[in-house]
Amino acid sequence: MVEIAHRERVMKAAHLPADNIVAVLYEQHAHIGDQFDVVAESAGAAERSAAFDTLRELIASHEAAEDVVLHRVTEKLLPAGLTRARDDEEESIVRELADLEREPVDGPGFVARLRLFEQSFTMHAAHEETEDFPAVLTELSEQEQAELGRWMRRANRSVSTHPQHPHPAPAGRPVGDAAFGTGTFAALYDEARDRLTRTSQGA
Ligand SMILES: [Fe+2]
Numbered sequence: 294m295v296e297i298a299h300r301e302r303v304m305k306a307a308h309l310p311a312d313n314i315v316a317v318l319y320e321q322h323a324h325i326g327d328q329f330d331v332v333a334e335s336a337g338a339a340e341r342s343a344a345f346d347t348l349r350e351l352i353a354s355h356e357a358a359e360d361v362v363l364h365r366v367t368e369k370l371l372p373a374g375l376t377r378a379r380d381d382e383e384e385s386i387v388r389e390l391a392d393l394e395r396e397p398v399d400g401p402g403f404v405a406r407l408r409l410f411e412q413s414f415t416m417h418a419a420h421e422e423t424e425d426f427p428a429v430l431t432e433l434s435e436q437e438q439a440e441l442g443r444w445m446r447r448a449n450r451s452v453s454t455h456p457q458h459p460h461p462a463p464a465g466r467p468v469g470d471a472a473f474g475t476g477t478f479a480a481l482y483d484e485a486r487d488r489l490t491r492t493s494q495g496a
């Protein structure tokens with residue numbers, strides 16, 4: 294089911310100009326979906342830990358960029374109940390990922406919990422694709438959609454190429470612990486959001 298959803302996303306993105314904001318967001322959803330499989334299928338704690346770090350960074354920069362760009366647009370286009378529901382989903386993604394970060398990546402329950410978290414993320418992405426994205430495509434001009442898409446690509450490049458600062462691990466956990474990697478998701482998200490907000494303000 295998840296694989297079909299990925300293919301549909303790639304196909305939908307292929308019908309939009311490459312710089313269109315909705316195409317950029319579809320691509321990111323598909324990329325994140327693929328990375329869930331990379332984490333689940335990786336062998337050994339070091340490989341899985343590295344793949345999980347990549348997944349967390351992808352989700353952090355994607356959700357932060359949506360928060361800074363997409364939500365400012367959809368808040369004006371969608372009923373308040375829908376945007377509130379989307380915010381609640383994103384808060385629960387942060388909570389679920391924080392729980393997952395406490396699980397050792399090579400522990401017996403990690404992959405099952407990862408897949409549960411993937412279901413939450415996939416559901417959230419599907420809601421954005423069916424409710425938020427159509428509003429953007431119908432209410433904004435093609436030029437506005439392209440400008441936002443270009444901004445998003447630039448912003449994500451600046452986040453992904455910026456060296457990550459090591460974040461302190463929770464008390465009692467050494468930095469580099471296999472269960473935590475380089476930093477908690479909440480810290481990655483805050484860092485990405487701060488940088489994107491500064492970028493959007495031209496700082
Ligand atoms: Fe989102």
Ligand SMILES: [Fe+2]
Nearest residue numbers: 322359418421
């Ligand atoms: Fe999204």
